Amino acid sequence: MSAKTKIVVLHMKELIFTGILAVLGIFLIIMLLVMFLPKDGSTKENAESTGKYQPGVYTASVMLNDSALDVQVVVDENNINSVSLVNLDETVETMYPLVKPAMEELAQQIVDTQSLDNITYSQSNQYTSIVLMNAIEEAIEKASLD
Structure with a gap:
């Protein structure tokens, strides 16, 4: 080998x-x-x-004389889940008695229709509703992905 x-x-x-x-x-x-x-x-x-909104809780402020009132909008990707008032003090509620019923009426319409278009106001709280709608629009613009 x-x-x-x-x-x-x-x-x-x-x-x-x-x-x-x-x-x-x-x-x-x-x-x-x-x-x-x-x-x-x-x-x-x-x-x-992707949806229309960034999910979360968004707020916008409304000034009523010296009191700040916050409008809170809760959204998920495609829906407006709730619209409500935050920091509603007893003094504000007493001095502006139309704020709470106007918000409840607007919130119900917005959640039902999922839109800010064609919202109706009652004659008794038309101006209060307009002020609140401006704050709601501002909060929804913060949540919008557009």
Whole structure:
């Protein structure tokens, strides 16, 4: 025998384990690529599936003489969930008795129609309703994605 001749002994068990590990490694790399590479259609779907509003609670202030009154609007992605008054003090409620009924009337219409268009005001609290509608519009503009 010459000094250059080498005998290599391969065990069948080692070959099988090496083959299985190679296949699992290739499978893992393919799965990572599939999971983390962006798809062209996914960005278009996300842009189309976004709603009209940024979900959250938004407020706008109304000044009534020296008192600040906050109008709070709660929205999710596509809906106006509630419209209410916050920081309604007893003195403000006593001095401006039309504020609370006007807000309740407006809130009901806005939540039912999901729009600020075609809102009706009663004759007795028309000006109060207009002031409150301006504050509601301001809060919804803060929530709007447009």
